[in-house]
Amino acid sequence: MRIVVVGQGAREHAFARNLSERHEVIVTPGNAGMRADVEVSSLEAGRLDPDLVVIGPEAPLVDGLADRLAASGINVLGPSAAGAQLEGSKAFLKQLCAEAKVPTAAFGVATSLQEGLELFDRFGPPYVIKTDGLAAGKGVLVTSDRAEAEEDLAAKLAGISFGAAGTRVVIEEGMQGRELSVFALCNGRDFVLLPAARDYKRLGDGDQGPNTGGMGSISPVGDVNATVLEEVGSSMIGPTLDRLTALGIEYRGILYAGVMLTASGPKLVEYNVRFGDPEAEVVLPRITGGLAEALLAAARGEHIPSLRVSDQSAITVVLAAAGYPEDPKRGAPISGIEAARSLEGVLVFGAGVAGRGGQSQDGEAPDGQTSNRQGSVRDGELVTAGGRVLAVTGLGDTLAQARSRAYRGVELIDFDGLQYRRDIGS
Secondary structure, rough: OOOEEEEEOOOHHHHHHOOOOOOEEEEEOOOOOOOOOEEEEEEOHHHOOOOEEEOOOHHHHOOOHHHHHHHHOOEEEEOOOOOOOHHOOHHHHHHHHHHHHHOOOOOOEEEEEEHHHHHHHHHHEEEEEEEEOOOOOOOOOEOHHHHHHHHHHHHHHHOOOOOOHHHHHEEEEEOOOOEEEEEEEEEOOOOOOOOEEEEOEEEEHHHHHEOOOOOOOOOOOOOOOHHHHHHHHHHHHHHHHHHHHHOOOOOOEEEEEEEEEEOOEEEEEEEEEEOOOOOOOHHHHHEEEEEEHHHHHHOOOOOOOEEEEEOOOEEEEEEEEOOOOOOOOOOOOOHHHHHHHHHOEEEEEEEEEEOOOOOOOOOOOOOOEEEEEOOOOOOOEEEOOOEEEEEEEEEEEHHHHHHHHHHHHHHHHOOOOEEEEOOOOO
């Protein structure tokens, strides 16, 4: 099977690496850090003669890429623009949850400062303020500081923080508990649950510092059993698909439920319409067979065959650039990737990286066509080109072994200003 993966981050690298073990895979636009494992291309997905297109990021889904590919007769794994509203608009999501009776936090929508302040008074601390539109995983503030909440609200509504994406906000009742990432592969009617994960959003150890796109993740999650996952499926995923169907939306793709495990049971925090990142870097390495066939079946609206999932544990540690998340620094040479990749049970996925000497920022070949695998990554060939630069994954028979392997890999990699959390999985 010829599979094209759309995207340029570590999530897409994880997809491509898994799928390339048994199939021909091209990533577009990709990045230079992927070239040790797969081919990358600057061509649009539809021009690469795919049997299946897997769309990784949310932005092209919200923009209708899946619709355009499907209209051309191409099998595509990713929801339509209508289905992608689950992530593209927090207000749409919350209204659908109310209609589908999905357990979630009470909420209100504000387009003015006065409306926002009234919702603060209604719900009280902790204050939860979310941009309505896409914000690359950084559009949420949770704080008990009223002054900080009011400052964040004003900046979002004025378009200072996230442009038009933040000029309407959703303000929610705060929920208490541990978070969980649950992934469902959907064929429009039915779904199968994939391995669950837990991610670490804050920049610093002990969940300190600003919110980020994710600084690490683990899978499986020790304090979550099959009963909890079945409840998420029956109370959230199933009713959501039913409601979408009633609205005339056939959802084919990954549905990612961010869940809060509260004292009164699991409640939905948000939906994403694609795999999480960095969760993909721990979930996908644990899927040892049947992934391509399952993705193709879901894309066609057919029965989804079973997947083979390893009992191993996985931990991912994200290596971020200096200045991340506010102002990441670019252009710092990276060393040690190949040394880390050579360790037993260690994988390194490229995210915000670019090549030096003839490669563009997205890792494409100089002629703008397709670049063959590089095979190895010598020190200095790659430079930082984004906020989250690399994801280092450790696999092991136990969580402790996976953690030890991941951090051994991390210790071999270096670039100016490198920052990472030291408590992932601890």
